[in-house]
Amino acid sequence: MLDDRKLAVLRAIVEDYVSTNEPVGSKALAGKHHLGVSPATIRNDMVALEEEGYITQPHTSAGRVPTDKGYRLFVDRLSTVKPLSAAERRAIESFLSGAVDLDEIVARTVRLLAQLTRQVAIVQYPSLTRSSVQHVELVPLGSQRVMMVLITDTGRVEQRVIDGVDGASEEAVEDLRQLLNRAIDGAWLTDVPDAVADLPSQVPPDDRQLAMSVLSVLLESLVERHEEKVLLGGTANLAAMDFSVSLREVLEALEENVVLIRLLGEAENPSMLTVRIGAENSHEGFQSTSIVSAGYGIGDQSLAKLGVVGPTRMDYPGTMGAVRAVARYVGSILAGQ
Amino acid sequence: MLDDRKLAVLRAIVEDYVSTNEPVGSKALAGKHHLGVSPATIRNDMVALEEEGYITQPHTSAGRVPTDKGYRLFVDRLSTVKPLSAAERRAIESFLSGAVDLDEIVARTVRLLAQLTRQVAIVQYPSLTRSSVQHVELVPLGSQRVMMVLITDTGRVEQRVIDGVDGASEEAVEDLRQLLNRAIDGAWLTDVPDAVADLPSQVPPDDRQLAMSVLSVLLESLVERHEEKVLLGGTANLAAMDFSVSLREVLEALEENVVLIRLLGEAENPSMLTVRIGAENSHEGFQSTSIVSAGYGIGDQSLAKLGVVGPTRMDYPGTMGAVRAVARYVGSILAGQ
């Protein structure tokens, strides 16, 4: 039903429309894209494509514009991820390798993505739940409070203050610290609850209240409030985009971390790309945007996700190439740390 | 030269223009603002105000619009900070008091400010340099690396990994840790360099290299890279604002933390308000915005700043009231922690 030439026409329409942002007509197509046929023939193909729902015309006597379905077909079958140029790869590498800690890696990554794609970049911090305990520290603050600092092997630091612990002597805290570290040092975060289950029975009764408080906060910080943080960048690029929905809606949605995380999609293994086009995004504000995302992590384990959001009318091959490349480099930087 | 009635006219113009966003004419003024004089009289006052540069007209035969200078006079002499309603105050209190750690306090504050003012909110994290050392922790990571975690009394945590330290035995690290804590526990961050000056001479020669590395990273994290972090919120409100400069410029400037911090102004004692109007802002992108900011902190010591940025055409009394109230509440929450 859709022969090769029709597909070629669709591809040409997408590419043209993406670069010019104007509905593309049959004559222009026949000219630029040396398809070797006349405008009239292209028009015939166009009606076929339109009947199938791949393109549409804003009004009679205007050129054609791809629909979400058209972009989907383009992404799935008509395009290949465009690898970055050597210069770009070098730039990424030198830019990312200058980072000193996790915060900065993430900050630089988001900047990089935004610059490469000229779109809005989203980077999720490496998740707590998929890393292991590097170290846990207990610090007495005054006589009534203790601060707990949890350091993971991905370099992430989680701190929490435990309030109202009565009679927490320095020694008791120190003892608990050692006990705790012996129990969970190196453990996967998901295994921590099991690992500490019988810990209270090992502390002297006097300090048991302290131990319970600390443990409950520790578990809470692991499970309940594993609020995944994200960083956003390149919002200035929004100004150049033209959404059919109001800019405000998009900006609002971008402020909701929870929404963003859900948006980043379900790519589970690193460097596998997810593309969500237009109405495929469930969320209100993103009906006329596309999201290209990928997982990143160490080895073949995905720790978190990153991606960009832009207009459905975007350069998919280029964007996908950039996202994939950045995801890989971040992974390697993370592994090297 | 500017009698009371002329000032009243200016005030009326500002208030009207702020609420309607349309140039205000003499007739409308005479109607709404019961000034007890006829439009013609008001017109005469207007030409006086215009000659002095407080108002201007976009074109002949349009109403008048306040200039930056006009807003300045309004803020300085014609308006009073508007206190929040009891309901608003209660809302602030309950919203902020739910925060568990510093990150969340800041995050909630920025949300709150944005919602109250319907503008873009900026909150700077409590500065490192004006707080004191609560604790410093050294954690060996493998055999070649040590992680340093610095905890301040404002609850801020700074972490850094020290790389390539040869022969850092667990004992050496532990010794150094104790030495370090004895030297700087409780010290003002600004005093830390002095406090650790003679520390290397106190460690055994074998561990001196380790000590030097740690100290240099510590000092560096205090001084050189005291990159002040800021959090931004309410950017969605930008969509409703109309800038004469492009939206893009504003968004771009908002992404530069350095710019933002400079922008927050020089209010040194808490709850003292700074208002920068239009061209008073040195930075390019903010020529048509106003910034209302205040310091916040514990007691009468300012730890950091917060504020909002909106169009010069903003509700100054209300905005100033909100900023001042939030700054005070954050201070009290911080003190209570």
Next chain:
DNA sequence: TCCTAGCACTCCGCGGTCTTAAGTGCTAAT
């Protein structure tokens, strides 16, 4: 059977003109 040339038709966008409404500045009267 598929492609192409030609042609009439549709519709958007652009520039022009006209009108209206708002608001001003000036002058003369109170």
Next chain:
DNA sequence: ATTAGCACTTAAGACCGCGGAGTGCTAGGA
């Protein structure tokens, strides 16, 4: 010093006509 009246200016909106880009259709050619 204030006010009423009036002529003048200007932006914004409505209306119109036109040109151009693009289409769909039909009839003829490989």
